[in-house]
Amino acid sequence: MTQMFALHSAYGLATAAAAIDEGLLGDAADRVLVPFVSAQVPETVVGIGADPLLESLRGRFDRVEDLGALLGARHPSDWQPTDADLPLWEKLFTRAWGLDPDDLELFVQSPQVAPARTLLSIFPRARLSIIGDGLMTYSPMRVALGRSIAARIGQVVYADVVPGVRPLVGTPTATPIPVPPARFRQVLSETDSGEPVLDVAGAALDDAVPTVLVLGQYLSALGLLTTREETALHRDLIDRASSWSPQRVVFKPHPAAPPLQTDAVRERALSRGLEFAEYRGALPAEVLAERIDAVAVVAGFSTALPTVRATLGIPVGSAGTVRLLAGLEPFENSNRVPLVLVDALTREDSPHGDPARLQLLIDAVGHAMQPEIAGHLRPRAELLLRTLDASERDRYFAPERLSLLRLPGAPAEGPVRRMLRSAGGAGRVEQWRLTVRGARNRAGRVWRVMRGR
Structure with a gap:
C-alpha cells in the first residue's frame, strides 16, 4: 500500500505527521509527500516542501515528490484537465512516481478545489481521505464532489483543537479521525529551531515579562x-x-x-x-x-x-x-464557521460552551450555509433554532437566510412577499399567471373542438 499526501500548509503537514505518530493511518509500505504552494504568486512563498523549520515533519515520509515538475508552467490551483485527459494523467503519475493505482490511498487538503480535487479524479480506484486544515475543516463542503469521489472518502483526519466537536467536511459518510491535542503539540514543538526569540529590534522576547x-x-x-x-x-x-x-x-x-x-x-x-x-x-x-x-x-x-x-x-x-458575522457575505462564505467557533469559544458566559451544544450550533450553521450538501443536518438546525432567543438567533443567522430556507425563527411574511416567494422554481405570482394562461389555452382548445376546427 502506498499512501500519498498532497498538502499545502504547515498546519496540514503537522496534522498528517501527528496522525502517523499516533498510529491513526495504519501501515504503509511507502509514504509519499507531495507538497505544493497554493499562493497566487508561488515564488514569494516558502512552501512546506522547502521550509527548514518543517524538515523533521517531512522526515515522516519515505520520499517527497515535486508536483510542479509534472505540471510545468501550470499553477496548481488552475490545474483542471478535461475528463478525457484524466487517464493520461494517471499513467503519467504512475510511471513518474512508481505508483500502483490499484493499491493507493490518497490524502488531500481542500478537496473542493484544484489541485486536490484534480488528484481525486485522476485516481478513480484509490481510497480517499481528507487531512484537516484548521477551523475550515469544521465547515461543510463548498461544492458537491460528485458521487464517484464522495463515496470513496473514508475518513477525515484532523487536529482535535475543539474537543468534542466533529468537523462537517466529508459528512455524513466519512469517519472522523481526531488527532489528540497532546500529540499535535509534540509535533508542533518540532518546528521550534531553539534559537532565541527576538523582536524586530533584536531584543529578546523569551523572558519572564507577563x-x-x-x-x-x-x-x-x-x-x-x-x-x-x-x-x-x-x-x-x-x-x-x-x-x-x-x-x-x-x-x-x-x-x-x-x-x-x-x-x-x-x-x-x-x-x-x-x-x-x-x-x-x-x-x-x-x-x-x-x-x-x-x-x-x-x-x-x-x-x-x-x-x-x-x-x-x-x-x-x-x-x-x-461585526464580522453581521457583515460576512454571502452567507455561504467559508469563513463563517471559523468565525462562529471562535466567537462561541471566546464569549464571556457563552451559552455554547458545552461541546454538545456547540456541535448543534455548528451543524445548524453548516446546514444554513449549504442546505443541499448538508441537507442531512436540517433536523439539527430546526432543533437549535426552536430553542434560541431572538438575539442569539440574529447573531448567527441572517433573517433572510432563514426565510429562504423556511427554517424556524424566520420573520413573518407579508402578503406581497408570499406572492413573490419561490415555489417549486417559480414565484407565486408567476405560478398563478402560468396557471391562468394554461386554463385559457385549454378553454380555447375545447372551443375549437366544439366548433369542429
Whole structure:
C-alpha cells in the first residue's frame, strides 16, 4: 500500500505527521509527500516542501515528490484537465512516481478545489481521505464532489483543537479521525529551531515579562473589512488583551499586512501603558506563544486561538467577531464557521460552551450555509433554532437566510412577499399567471373542438 499526501500548509503537514505518530493511518509500505504552494504568486512563498523549520515533519515520509515538475508552467490551483485527459494523467503519475493505482490511498487538503480535487479524479480506484486544515475543516463542503469521489472518502483526519466537536467536511459518510491535542503539540514543538526569540529590534522576547500575544489578520485583503475597519479591529484587539493586565504586548502581524496595522497596535498599546514588541520571525503562533510564556493569545478568528487553548491550555480572546458575522457575505462564505467557533469559544458566559451544544450550533450553521450538501443536518438546525432567543438567533443567522430556507425563527411574511416567494422554481405570482394562461389555452382548445376546427 502506498499512501500519498498532497498538502499545502504547515498546519496540514503537522496534522498528517501527528496522525502517523499516533498510529491513526495504519501501515504503509511507502509514504509519499507531495507538497505544493497554493499562493497566487508561488515564488514569494516558502512552501512546506522547502521550509527548514518543517524538515523533521517531512522526515515522516519515505520520499517527497515535486508536483510542479509534472505540471510545468501550470499553477496548481488552475490545474483542471478535461475528463478525457484524466487517464493520461494517471499513467503519467504512475510511471513518474512508481505508483500502483490499484493499491493507493490518497490524502488531500481542500478537496473542493484544484489541485486536490484534480488528484481525486485522476485516481478513480484509490481510497480517499481528507487531512484537516484548521477551523475550515469544521465547515461543510463548498461544492458537491460528485458521487464517484464522495463515496470513496473514508475518513477525515484532523487536529482535535475543539474537543468534542466533529468537523462537517466529508459528512455524513466519512469517519472522523481526531488527532489528540497532546500529540499535535509534540509535533508542533518540532518546528521550534531553539534559537532565541527576538523582536524586530533584536531584543529578546523569551523572558519572564507577563505578555499577551496578539495575532494580526489581513482581513481587508479578503474583502471582509475596509482598511479603516481593520485598523479599528486591531485597536480592539489591544483592548481585549488588556483584560489580562499584562506588562507587555507582542504583536505578530500577518506577513502581507501593511505597516499601518502595526502602527495602530503600537499606539493603542502605548496609550494603555503597555510595553510593545513586534515579532516577524518564522515561528508559528502556537510555538511562539509557548516560547514567550504568553498569559493569553488574542486574535480575530485565527485557527491559532483554539489550537493554543487545546494544546497549551493558554486562555484566548477575540475581538470584532460580532461585526464580522453581521457583515460576512454571502452567507455561504467559508469563513463563517471559523468565525462562529471562535466567537462561541471566546464569549464571556457563552451559552455554547458545552461541546454538545456547540456541535448543534455548528451543524445548524453548516446546514444554513449549504442546505443541499448538508441537507442531512436540517433536523439539527430546526432543533437549535426552536430553542434560541431572538438575539442569539440574529447573531448567527441572517433573517433572510432563514426565510429562504423556511427554517424556524424566520420573520413573518407579508402578503406581497408570499406572492413573490419561490415555489417549486417559480414565484407565486408567476405560478398563478402560468396557471391562468394554461386554463385559457385549454378553454380555447375545447372551443375549437366544439366548433369542429
